[in-house]
Amino acid sequence: MEVKSFIGVDDAIRKITKYGPRRKGRKFPVLDSVGRYSFQDILSDQDFPPFDRSAVDGYALNSDETISSSKNNPSRFKLSGKVFPSSKDSIEVRKGEAVAVTTGARIPRGADSVVMLEDTSEKDGEIEVFVPLRKFQNVSRKGEDLKKGFQILRKGEKIYPPHVAALLECGIEDVQVISFSIGIISTGDEVVSGEVRNSTQPMLHSFFQRKGFDAVSRNSVGDDEREIEKALDSSKEDVIVVTGGTGPGERDVMPSVIEENGKMIFRGLKMRPGRTTSFGIYKGKPVFMVSGLPVAALIASENVILPVIRNWLGIPEDDEEIRSGILGRSLVNTLGFRSYVRVRTERKGKKTFVYPTRVTGSGVIYSVIGADGLLVMDESSEGIGEGESVNYRVLRW
């Protein structure tokens, strides 16, 4: 693997785009769909509430009859009935009458507003009202929560708790979510022998799972072409992420396995960490290859694999938070490479200082745990001096 064959990150993402697998959906109960992505546009098929209903506990009446009401000059009504949200019978409010209602109850015919309990007093079946009411005051109007045709979910949109309420209010109990699974295979004799602990695979598993996809951890395999082929063949997932086996050393067998059964699309990326990140097609299936070292694998997953998957599936990008601060220690960039520098920020008075937790070293997971931000130095940057103003992305896992 020659550095001069490496390609840039943006170029790589563009190249991979056309190899996306067929999009498909899978039905989930609404509650279990939270954190996943909708595979459907979902519109409300009805007005909600389906009728005018009381927004408070009080008395339904006709607002015209309260125009001059005040504490000293209350208007008076005859209490002619009671309605609860569960009431089925129809009742009518006539002139001079009021009907007791609780929150959520249907507004009786003839009434156009509800006076709150605390603005009234009741005695012997007569209600005194101390305030004037406007038309529809304290009334939840038909369709005010959800209008028929309102877009509850867009295809590709992430499903959050408020959607649960809206979907269920519309009587929708199942939703088609994007079905996308990622098989993760660790390679390396040193992983199989236990010489090196397999920490990268479970980390990537939880990373992709938290992003709303199905991750499946496959057994680790040694640096053996036949073993690796067997593992790739038995993976039923939509894409495979292989950790290890992509460096320039003689034992790095992944690229040859791919070439024998498909095609390497690129080998090596101009990014730090993550320069061994590669991509190929194995028997028609997309395969990402990342470093076996945790930070390189994580940075590649977040900044290359995830954007590609989103693009394949039509999922909009996350709304990232960008903050700025003053660089506390100078940084050097390898010209032509894009560097992802983990930073820790410190407030000093009104200023925020930004310290790299570590610049090089792709295995240094501590550089991520200690970090609260990611500073990206572009390919054209030669570095950034101490004291310069920088932007960084807030890390949210």
Added chain:
Amino acid sequence: MEVKSFIGVDDAIRKITKYGPRRKGRKFPVLDSVGRYSFQDILSDQDFPPFDRSAVDGYALNSDETISSSKNNPSRFKLSGKVFPSSKDSIEVRKGEAVAVTTGARIPRGADSVVMLEDTSEKDGEIEVFVPLRKFQNVSRKGEDLKKGFQILRKGEKIYPPHVAALLECGIEDVQVISFSIGIISTGDEVVSGEVRNSTQPMLHSFFQRKGFDAVSRNSVGDDEREIEKALDSSKEDVIVVTGGTGPGERDVMPSVIEENGKMIFRGLKMRPGRTTSFGIYKGKPVFMVSGLPVAALIASENVILPVIRNWLGIPEDDEEIRSGILGRSLVNTLGFRSYVRVRTERKGKKTFVYPTRVTGSGVIYSVIGADGLLVMDESSEGIGEGESVNYRVLRW
């Protein structure tokens, strides 16, 4: 329930603080602990890597012997062996010798640096090195990933994918996480009868679950004191959230159930929406009461219940993102109340405009789905005029 008995949000949170249940932990495999909160301080008990190892594929040698190396004047070494990460045997590099190493392999005794494969050429067991090396170049030093004693997790800290790698690298396979469960009970004859769909309970369930707690949805019960008591008695969770049954209407039986078996701590909050939010102790167990209407329940859960639970459990607050913009439509506040206004933002040129999706109406779940921010008007505010600059919190579920 008289408005004048309502208390302020901050006051309420202070009052509830002392009723926290006993903190306890529960063991989880590392991978399943992601998204939960650590119940332990966890320090690395070893250096990682445990020895100096190669960061690249190449040849281990003594850097002193490469001082004047260049493309035209390469230094030459005899290839005396090969080391892999899985190699167990000890090998020594003598003067004039180099040992082939792959990424992760232990640096052999006598060598202090590794030259990358691409900066060399091999022929007949002889290596030509084209570049000078620094001491420890391309070597991952003992302890550079994790120093013994490095704090991987703090008690109360949320566990994220990078922690998975760090814990496993240290050989830690289980972690004590904060054990905290929330029982959710819906009340209301209209819910039991199906007249009103029970959308609030599943929404709160997914809300608390996503925040890293165990949510348990209990059967819905009608507005009947004995039924409610039975439901409360059968809930084994650490706290209970009851939806519905807290308004000022005559059928609101929750407060009397609590008073008969414990104590109401407050009834009604000066917040909008969510003014019926209440809290009490039932047979020694904390019980939150929130509106049955989804938005009021959600705003109360996020802005009252969640901060209280975090405080009880020693979990630091989320790092919220505050943005600013120009208010696109004037807002009126009820003096003495704190209003949580759902807003949608729109970029127009360089300016961000902030539009309330809806000011009143606690049932209006559409006001949350359409929103990307939450604007809080404090108790002392009388309102904010159109065109004024405002801050809002970015909504992240």
